Amino acid sequence: MVEIAIIARVRAHKAFLEKGCGEIETRKLNTPFGPANPVHILTNNGCDFAVLSRHGEEIYQVSAPFVNDRANIWALKELGVERIISWSAPGALNVHFQPGDLVVADDVLDETKDGPYTFYEGKGLGFIRQNPVFCEELREVFIKGLRGEDFRCHDYGVYVCVQGPRLETRAEIRKFKLFGGDLIGMNLVPEVFLARELEMCYGALCYVVNYAEGVKEVPFKPGLLFEGLLSDEDKPKVERIEKNFPEIILNLIPSVKKTPRNCACKDSMLRYKLRGDISGPWQSWIR
Numbered sequence: 667m668v669e670i671a672i673i674a675r676v677r678a679h680k681a682f683l684e685k686g687c688g689e690i691e692t693r694k695l696n697t698p699f700g701p702a703n704p705v706h707i708l709t710n711n712g713c714d715f716a717v718l719s720r721h722g723e724e725i726y727q728v729s730a731p732f733v734n735d736r737a738n739i740w741a742l743k744e745l746g747v748e749r750i751i752s753w754s755a756p757g758a759l760n761v762h763f764q765p766g767d768l769v770v771a772d773d774v775l776d777e778t779k780d781g782p783y784t785f786y787e788g789k790g791l792g793f794i795r796q797n798p799v800f801c802e803e804l805r806e807v808f809i810k811g812l813r814g815e816d817f818r819c820h821d822y823g824v825y826v827c828v829q830g831p832r833l834e835t836r837a838e839i840r841k842f843k844l845f846g847g848d849l850i851g852m853n854l855v856p857e858v859f860l861a862r863e864l865e866m867c868y869g870a871l872c873y874v875v876n877y878a879e880g881v882k883e884v885p886f887k888p889g890l891l892f893e894g895l896l897s898d899e900d901k902p903k904v905e906r907i908e909k910n911f912p913e914i915i916l917n918l919i920p921s922v923k924k925t926p927r928n929c930a931c932k933d934s935m936l937r938y939k940l941r942g943d944i945s946g947p948w949q950s951w952i953r
Contacts, residue, residue: 667746668707670922671716672915673738673857674753676726679706679717681912690714695741698953700734702741713919716747720853729831730852731778736785739860743948748932749804749867749922751915752858755908756825756851757878757895759843764874765896766903768815768914769823770808771870774799775847776855778829783856785863785952791943792863794934799858803929804869804922811918817907823848825870827855833892836880850878864948867931871915873907876900 672678683689690707706717718741720733742750754771763769774796786792798805805821812819826847828834834842834850842850854870861868876895877884887894896904935951938944944951 668714668716669746669748670713670751670919671705671718671742671745671747671749672751672753673718673720673742675755676719676722677724678719678753678912679708679723682708682710682717682916685912685916686710687916693741693745695744697737697740697744699736699740702734702737705741705745707745710916710919713923715919716742716745718742731780731830733853735856735860736782739857739864739866740785743864743866747866748927749801750857750861750869751804751918751922752854752868752870753911753915754825754851754853754870754872755875756849756872757876758848758874759826759839759850759878759881760823760848761877761881763820763823763848764818764903765876765900766907767818767820767874768812768907769820769849769872769874770805770812771800771823771825771849771854771872772798772805772821773824774854774858775824775826775842775845777842778827778855780829781856783859785860791935791938791951794862796859796862801867801869801929801931803925803927804867807918807921807925808869808871811921812914815914817910823872825854825872826850828852833895834879839878839880849874862931862934865932865934867927867929871918873904873911875904 830852
């Protein structure tokens with residue numbers, strides 16, 4: 667049983683191994699929704715945790731709209747995970763958020779289209795309040811833990827989640843800014859909603875990788891990541907935060923582990939339990 671999981675970028679488990687973590691085992695679980703991505707059980711200073719890479723183990727194999735989120739969240743729940751730390755690298759709509767900054771996201775605008783958004787297809791379950799979207803206990807741990815870091819940190823940020831895999835148009839970015847978006851990416855939906863359906867805590871710790879289309883005028887550079895949206899000037903700042911991000915998370919894990927779980931996340935399905943709609947093992951709620 668492992669209580670904390672990190673859902674992260676390509677090759678994330680190796681980034682933690684390079685920081686001196688030990689590897690206990692790798693689990694490959696089949697779920698009712700197909701095979702999940704491999705889950706690496708690691709340990710650091712007596713704290714065990716799981717790492718799952720969304721898009722691939724070695725290279726970027728699967729783009730955001732084709733990640734099997736239901737299988738991945740199911741697999742983590744099966745392993746005993748109660749709290750998920752989401753490692754995400756969005757672009758910035760808000761000019762106060764600069765490439766290389768850390769952001770503890772506090773809300774979501776869902777601009778995705780195809781789902782699936784729920785474990786409970788065809789059932790009368792899942793009518794769940796989404797305020798707060800992210801676990802407040804995890805957000806508090808993140809905010810307090812980041813105060814000593816040598817990076818610019820923001821304790822709020824509305825994450826606009828888009829479908830992908832294409833990037834956004836200038837007009838779309840203008841729209842999302844009018845809606846109050848601060849960040850834009852493709853990963854947090856439906857992850858955060860699926861985790862809530864299984865009464866798991868989910869917190870999003872982001873670092874900004876570029877300004878979104880049209881926020882700043884930059885030339886098109888074919889053949890490069892984001893075709894030039896990451897400027898030469900900002901690239902060293904992003905590389906620095908990427909290099910240090912595993913260590914930042916490792917510094918947070920002990921505080922996450924020792925924080926009592928008193929949040930509302932663990933009771934997301936309580937109304938259905940009290941009504942008698944669901945009971946027994948969580949797997950039976952879905953099958």
